[in-house]
Amino acid sequence: MSQTAERTADTPVSxxxxxxxxxxxxxxxxxxxxxCAPAALVMIAVTxxxxxxxxxxxxxxxxxxxxxxxxxxxxxxxxxxxSNSYWWTAFGVTAMITVISVAIELVLGMGLALxxxxxxxxxxxVRTVALIPYGIVTVVAAFSWRYAWTQDTGYLAQLFAPDSAxxxxxxxxxxxxxxAEVWKTVPFMALLLMAGLALVPDDLLKAASMDGxxxxxxxxxxxxxxxxxAILVALLFRTLxxxxxxxxxxxxxxxxxxxxxxxMQTYNNLIKGLNLGIGSTMSVLIFIAVAVIxxxxxxxxxxxxxxxxxxxxx
Amino acid sequence: xAVIGATASSGAKTRxxxxxxxxxxxxxxxxxxxxxxxxxxxxxxxxxxxxPRSWTLQNYRDIFxxxxxxxxxxxxxxxxxxxxxxAVVLGTMAAYAIARLDFPGKQLLVGASLLIAMFPQVSLVxxxxxxxxxxxxxxxxxxxxxxxxxxxxxLAIYTLSAFFREIxxxxxxxxxxxxxxxxxxxRRVIAPLAAPGVFTTAIxxxxxxxxxxxxxxxxxxxxxxxxxxxxxxxxxGSSQFEDPTGxxxxxxxxxxxxxxLFVLFFQRRIVAGLTSGAVKG
Numbered sequence: 001m002s003q004t005a006e007r008t009a010d011t012p013v014s015x016x017x018x019x020x021x022x023x024x025x026x027x028x029x030x031x032x033x034x035x036c037a038p039a040a041l042v043m044i045a046v047t048x049x050x051x052x053x054x055x056x057x058x059x060x061x062x063x064x065x066x067x068x069x070x071x072x073x074x075x076x077x078x079x080x081x082x083s084n085s086y087w088w089t090a091f092g093v094t095a096m097i098t099v100i101s102v103a104i105e106l107v108l109g110m111g112l113a114l115x116x117x118x119x120x121x122x123x124x125x126v127r128t129v130a131l132i133p134y135g136i137v138t139v140v141a142a143f144s145w146r147y148a149w150t151q152d153t154g155y156l157a158q159l160f161a162p163d164s165a166x167x168x169x170x171x172x173x174x175x176x177x178x179x180a181e182v183w184k185t186v187p188f189m190a191l192l193l194m195a196g197l198a199l200v201p202d203d204l205l206k207a208a209s210m211d212g213x214x215x216x217x218x219x220x221x222x223x224x225x226x227x228x229x230a231i232l233v234a235l236l237f238r239t240l241x242x243x244x245x246x247x248x249x250x251x252x253x254x255x256x257x258x259x260x261x262x263x264m265q266t267y268n269n270l271i272k273g274l275n276l277g278i279g280s281t282m283s284v285l286i287f288i289a290v291a292v293i294x295x296x297x298x299x300x301x302x303x304x305x306x307x308x309x310x311x312x313x314x
Numbered sequence: 315x316a317v318i319g320a321t322a323s324s325g326a327k328t329r330x331x332x333x334x335x336x337x338x339x340x341x342x343x344x345x346x347x348x349x350x351x352x353x354x355x356x357x358x359x360x361x362x363x364x365x366p367r368s369w370t371l372q373n374y375r376d377i378f379x380x381x382x383x384x385x386x387x388x389x390x391x392x393x394x395x396x397x398x399x400x401a402v403v404l405g406t407m408a409a410y411a412i413a414r415l416d417f418p419g420k421q422l423l424v425g426a427s428l429l430i431a432m433f434p435q436v437s438l439v440x441x442x443x444x445x446x447x448x449x450x451x452x453x454x455x456x457x458x459x460x461x462x463x464x465x466x467x468x469l470a471i472y473t474l475s476a477f478f479r480e481i482x483x484x485x486x487x488x489x490x491x492x493x494x495x496x497x498x499x500x501r502r503v504i505a506p507l508a509a510p511g512v513f514t515t516a517i518x519x520x521x522x523x524x525x526x527x528x529x530x531x532x533x534x535x536x537x538x539x540x541x542x543x544x545x546x547x548x549x550x551g552s553s554q555f556e557d558p559t560g561x562x563x564x565x566x567x568x569x570x571x572x573x574x575l576f577v578l579f580f581q582r583r584i585v586a587g588l589t590s591g592a593v594k595g
Contacts (some may be wrong), residue, residue, distance in 0.1 A: 013467075025416070028415050028416060028417065028496060029415075029416070029417040029497065030420065031411070031415060031417075031418065031496050032411040032415035032417030032419075033417050033418075033419070034421070035407040035408060035410060035411035035415070036407070036408045036411050036412070036417075036419070036420075036423050038404045038407065039404040039407065039408040039423075039467050039471065040423055040426070042404065042460070042463055042464055042467065043426060043427070043464055043467055043468075044437070045431055045460075046442070046460050046461055046463075047433060047464055049437060050438050050441035050442055050445060051376065051437060051438070051441070052370075053441045053444075053445065054437065054438075054440060054441040057410055057440070057441060057444065058402060059357070069508055077422035088367075091338075112337065115330075115333055115334065115337055116383060117359075119330045119333065119334055120323070120326060120327050120330045121327050121331050121334065121582070122331065123331050123332075124336045124581065125334065125338065126334050126337050126338070127581055127582075128577055128578065128581040129337065129338050129341040129342060130337060130341055131577045131581060131584055131585070132341050132342065132345060132573070132574065132577055133341055133344075134588075135521050135573040135574075135576060135577050135584075136345065136570055136573055137524065137525050137527075137542075137566070137569055137573070138525055138527060138543075139527050139543040139545050139546055139547070139566075140348065140566040140569060140570055141344055141345075142347070143348065143546065143562055143563070143566055144344040144347050144348040144351075144566070146348070147348070147351055147559060147563070148344070148347055152362070153359065153360040153361075153362055153559070155347065155362050155363075155364055157362075158362045171384070183344065184338075187341070188588070189445040191585060191588045191589055192588070192589070194585075194589060194591035198589075220373040229335040236432075237431075237432070241433065244434045244435060244436055246528050247527040247528070247543075248438065250527070250531075250547065251547065258440075262436070263434070263436040263528070266436045266437075266439060266440065267436065267439065267528070267531075268445055269440075269530060270439060270440050270532065271531075271532065276443075276444055277441060279439075279440035280440045280441060282440075283434075283436065283438070283439070283440050283441065283476060284437070285436050285565065286434045286436060287433075287434055289434075290432065290433070290434045290437075294432055308319055
């Protein structure tokens, strides 16, 4: 109801109608702007300005160890980063971790969502424990995985590979990073999917099963189409989130054996290298990569961004 | 027919119970492992046993006797609480306006918050590092509180505006008819009704701030503002050559306690907050 009211209220923004704005409307607009101003200001000050500043820095030669040599160098930093094999290795690692972990999370998350939504017993318990991976500090969970996979001390290392240090080998280390990432984020994925699951009408499922649809058919032909918007939003959120992976890698391998993500590279460049020019260039490149991912999701797959009016029309 | 239905349902119940147990094991094993490590003695630390063969509180005594951990804990609590309060206050104001009022730039604000929710935080690390050094905010509480507020705001705005849309707005109209200004209607009528949503949002925001590692490790350089997740990675044993596994585990368990309490007491609210904010938004 309130949506239709909002929509009609939104329409008379054309200039002639503006004159007719009543005193009450004016007061409402003013209050609205004032209420939003502090939040908007903080967000602009801490993200908008720095990203512009970062673009400016990325065009400079600026190394804190040699501050006198700061000068404008145009796109030189971009050439340096983009022709660097370490950057592309990190980019490949990040992309691979993102794709594999999000794919596994979608499957497990859907399973967990179905369990949380439909289980006949212990529903409260399942929902409660499922929130633990979501809430736990990523660094804490990462340490738990690290100790579990450390040779000699860990239960998992003893179980699967008692004689080799898995975290010091590239492929097993990447697999463990993905495991840690998946464990932590499946519940979040499941919660987003569960919200979509709640939109599937029970009648529709009953009708389908009357018509002789198997459980799998009901899932693919009835539930998935209804849940599609929720699935896309969950995928969008998790893809962008996975792309910025940092904590797990930092604790598990510190990026050794070429397991570092682009976030690790940027951090190392800043804290160890103190090279602000190159660091900012990486920042801008990551920002562009994320923007491209978001654009693909929204334009190509038609993901309706949550909070936008399109998303609410459902 | 009825009998068949009954047996099928008890069979189904057993099946669900088994699946539920799998979920419980999945969620708890890594947590129990770190808890187990934190209670092990130095001698049994490397036995790989899930249940400690001999129990000790020494690791906890050790961390609470170092100023390094206590200071980090204080920083974590202080910074997360202040950031949560400010983010929730600002978020409540903005969400009320978005849910209820008609004003220019509303869609822009919603779009911008969505953008920030998806923003790669690492993109801000380099420019914020340089800006905070210039402004003298580097390695201070405000230096972490500001980015936390910023990244918590989209979460707060989405969750809160979803809650606000559920509130019976006739009450606000009634208050206005009785002569209340929009601001009074907000403060006296809507705010109390919105309290549960605000509380839920506060929990989600707190968990977010409590969890952060990237900013905590990039924008601090000493113990004066380093939070526990960042401090953990700098932990060493009581002597340089000692393995810090036990103390790190104990510290990790300590900062997990608030999360476990939130989850135990507010499971329903957290689920409601996450699902409503993210999808129905």
